[in-house]
Amino acid sequence: MSTTKVLLASLLGALAVQAQECEQTKVAVLGAGVAGIRAAQELSNNGVDDFVLIEYQDRIGGRMHDVKFGQGPDGVPYKVEAGANWVQGTVTGDGPENPISVLAKKYNITTLVTDQDSLAMFDQHGSTDFKYAIDEFGEALEKVVVDAGSLLYNDLQDRTFRAGFRLEGWDPLKNDSYRQTAEWWLFDGEFIYHPEESSEIFTSVAENATFNYYSPDNLFVYDQRGFATIIREEAKTFLPDSDPRLRLSTEVTRIEYDDDSVTVHTNQGTCVHADYAIMTFSLGVLQKKAVEFVPPLPAWKQAAISSFELGTYTKIFMQFDTPFWDNKQYLIYADPETRGYYPEFQPLDIPGALEGSGLLIATVVNDQSYRVEAQTNEQTQAEVMEVLRTMYGPQVPDPTHLWYKRWSQTPWAYGSYSNWPPATSLQSHQNLRTNVGNLFFAGEATSQEFFGYLQGAYLEGQYTAEFVASCIGGSGNCTTSDDEKRYPVLTGVTPYNLYNWEHGWVADTLA
Numbered sequence: 001m002s003t004t005k006v007l008l009a010s011l012l013g014a015l016a017v018q019a020q021e022c023e024q025t026k027v028a029v030l031g032a033g034v035a036g037i038r039a040a041q042e043l044s045n046n047g048v049d050d051f052v053l054i055e056y057q058d059r060i061g062g063r064m065h066d067v068k069f070g071q072g073p074d075g076v077p078y079k080v081e082a083g084a085n086w087v088q089g090t091v092t093g094d095g096p097e098n099p100i101s102v103l104a105k106k107y108n109i110t111t112l113v114t115d116q117d118s119l120a121m122f123d124q125h126g127s128t129d130f131k132y133a134i135d136e137f138g139e140a141l142e143k144v145v146v147d148a149g150s151l152l153y154n155d156l157q158d159r160t161f162r163a164g165f166r167l168e169g170w171d172p173l174k175n176d177s178y179r180q181t182a183e184w185w186l187f188d189g190e191f192i193y194h195p196e197e198s199s200e201i202f203t204s205v206a207e208n209a210t211f212n213y214y215s216p217d218n219l220f221v222y223d224q225r226g227f228a229t230i231i232r233e234e235a236k237t238f239l240p241d242s243d244p245r246l247r248l249s250t251e252v253t254r255i256e257y258d259d260d261s262v263t264v265h266t267n268q269g270t271c272v273h274a275d276y277a278i279m280t281f282s283l284g285v286l287q288k289k290a291v292e293f294v295p296p297l298p299a300w301k302q303a304a305i306s307s308f309e310l311g312t313y314t315k316i317f318m319q320f321d322t323p324f325w326d327n328k329q330y331l332i333y334a335d336p337e338t339r340g341y342y343p344e345f346q347p348l349d350i351p352g353a354l355e356g357s358g359l360l361i362a363t364v365v366n367d368q369s370y371r372v373e374a375q376t377n378e379q380t381q382a383e384v385m386e387v388l389r390t391m392y393g394p395q396v397p398d399p400t401h402l403w404y405k406r407w408s409q410t411p412w413a414y415g416s417y418s419n420w421p422p423a424t425s426l427q428s429h430q431n432l433r434t435n436v437g438n439l440f441f442a443g444e445a446t447s448q449e450f451f452g453y454l455q456g457a458y459l460e461g462q463y464t465a466e467f468v469a470s471c472i473g474g475s476g477n478c479t480t481s482d483d484e485k486r487y488p489v490l491t492g493v494t495p496y497n498l499y500n501w502e503h504g505w506v507a508d509t510l511a
C-alpha cells in the first residue's frame, strides 16, 4: 500500500468508526416547522417510525410563531403572530381544499375574514381617498396574471412583473404616491419584492394556485392559543409529548451525505447516522451557509440556492391605552417621498376582532424592513408615531408597548418567506427541491406553486416524506431511481409538459 492509500484507509476507518458511534436511525428530519412536522407525520403514516426530528429552537412551529405581547384583561398578555398570520386560500365549492384551511377548521382557529374594502386612506395632510388607484391596480394585476398564463402555456420567456404591468398600461410616475402606495399594498405587501424583482410567470402561478385553485379567501388569525396550535396539535397525533425522537434546542452544524446515508452533526457534539435525511431549513439558512455540507453541495445545487430570494416582512406590534383609529381593517398611508414608508396599519381592536385590546400592527417589507430591523425599538417608535400623528393628529399618545421580530437577523431563518425572481425557470427551481445523495430538501421555498405560503411548506414536507418512504419500502416512485428530477445544465425556458407531479406541480393554475 502506498502512503497515501494507508492514510486514506485510516481516514475512512476513522470516519466509519465515527459514523458507527452516531445514533442510528432510518430518517433524520431536520427542522420542526410545518414542512418538518408534516414530513415526520407522513413518514409515520407510511409505517416509518424510526426517525428523529432535530430542531434549533426550544419549540416546534418554525415560522409559525405566536408570541406574547402587551397586557390583556386579567394581566395576561395577548398572543400575536410574529410569523404566518393568514390562512390564504380555503376551498371553492367541492374543489380541492388548502390543507392549512382543513387544519384551521379541525382546531377551530379563530379568524377575521379579510376585507380589503374595509379601508381608510391617508397622506401627509391626513385623511384622503385614492381608491381609484387601488381599483386601477387591481384591474392591471388581473390582466398580467392572464398574460403570464399564455407565456407559460406557450413556452415563452419569462420577464419581470413590471414589464407585464407596463404592457397592460400600469406604469405610475415615481412621484405618484397614491398609485405607488396602491401598488405597494397589493404587490410588495404580499410578495415582499418590487414588481421589477419578481417573475411575471411564477408570481402569477403563486397567485392563481392559492387564490384561484383554492379560493380568494384570506382569513386573518387572531386566535389566543396562537396559529401554531394547528401544528402543535397535529404533532401530538403521532409524536406524543416528550417523545424522545424530538430533539429541541439542537442546532445542526454539519451534514455529511452520500448515496447510501447521511450523518448529521449538532452543536451538542452529538451525531445521527441516518439512511435518509429531509432538510427543511429556510432558504436563508442555506444561503448564509449556516450548515456545512460534506462534500460541498454540487455546483448546480449551489446555483439554485443562490438564485432564489428570501424576503423580509416585518410586523411592528403596538398597544395603546385607547384606540384612536377608524373601525377599518386597513389604514393605508401614502408617504409623499418614500414608497413603502410605514404604508400599512392593521388595527386589531375593531368590532369582530380583539375589541378592547388597543392593538395595532404596522407592516414594512424588504428595504424598509432591513432599515427598521437594524434600528432600536425607540427609533422605530419615533418614526411610526410621526406617521400616525400625520394621519390622526398630534393628540395621538405614545403606545404602552411596542415590539417586532427581526426576521432578517434571525439565525434559524434569515428572512420571512421566499420570492421567485425573473431569470430563473421551473428547472432551476427544481434543482432547489431535488435531493443530493440521500439528503432530501423540503420547505416553503421548494414549492413550485405555493412558495411563500404555509401550504407550500406542508405539501412539500408531505411529498418528500412520501418519496423517501417509498425509497425505504422499495415501492412507488423510488424504484427506478433514488433521485428526484434535476437539471445540472440549465438551457432556458422549461417546456410546459414538465409542469407535472414529478416537479411538485399539483394545481392546474391555468384552469
Ligand SMILES: Cc1cc2nc3c(=O)[nH]c(=O)nc-3n(C[C@H](O)[C@H](O)[C@H](O)COP(=O)(O)OP(=O)(O)OC[C@H]3O[C@@H](n4cnc5c(N)ncnc54)[C@H](O)[C@@H]3O)c2cc1C
Pocket: 030, 031, 032, 033, 034, 035, 036, 054, 055, 056, 057, 060, 061, 062, 063, 064, 082, 083, 084, 085, 086, 087, 088, 250, 251, 252, 253, 280, 281, 282, 285, 290, 291, 313, 314, 315, 407, 411, 412, 413, 415, 416, 417, 442, 443, 444, 445, 452, 453, 454, 455, 456, 457
Ligand atoms: C412574518 C411572516 C409572515 C408570514 N405570513 C404568512 C401568512 O400569512 N400565510 C402563510 O401561508 N404563510 C405566511 N408566512 C410563511 C410561512 O410562515 C412559511 O411558509 C412556513 O411557516 C415555512 O415552513 P417551513 O417548515 O418550510 O420552514 P420553517 O418554519 O422555517 O421551519 C424550519 C425549521 O428549521 C429550524 N432550523 C433552521 N436552522 C436550523 C439548524 N441549523 N439546526 C436545526 N434546526 C434548524 C428552524 O428553527 C425551523 O423551526 C409568513 C412568514 C413570516 C416570517
Ligand SMILES: *[C@@H]1O[C@H](CO)[C@@H](O)[C@H](O)[C@H]1NC(C)=O
Pocket: 108, 110
Ligand atoms: C370554536 O371557537 C368559537 C370562538 O372562539 C367558540 O364560540 C366555539 O364554541 C368553538 N367551537 C368548538 C367546536 O370548539
Ligand SMILES: *[C@@H]1O[C@H](CO)[C@@H](O)[C@H](O)[C@H]1NC(C)=O
Pocket: 145, 146, 147, 148, 149, 150, 152, 201, 204, 205, 208, 212, 509, 510, 511
Ligand atoms: C391564472 O388564471 C387565469 C384564469 O383565471 C388564467 O387565464 C391564467 O392563464 C392563469 N395564469 C397562470 C400563470 O397560471
Ligand SMILES: *[C@@H]1O[C@H](CO)[C@@H](O)[C@H](O)[C@H]1NC(C)=O
Pocket: 173, 175, 176, 177
Ligand atoms: C409629478 O411631477 C410632475 C413634474 O413635476 C408633475 O407635473 C406632476 O403633477 C407630479 N405628479 C404628482 C402625482 O405629484
Ligand SMILES: *[C@@H]1O[C@H](CO)[C@@H](O)[C@H](O)[C@H]1NC(C)=O
Pocket: 466, 467, 470, 475, 476, 477, 501, 502
Ligand atoms: C408516483 O408518481 C405518480 C405520478 O407520476 C403519483 O400520482 C403517485 O402518487 C406517486 N406515488 C407515490 C407512492 O409517491
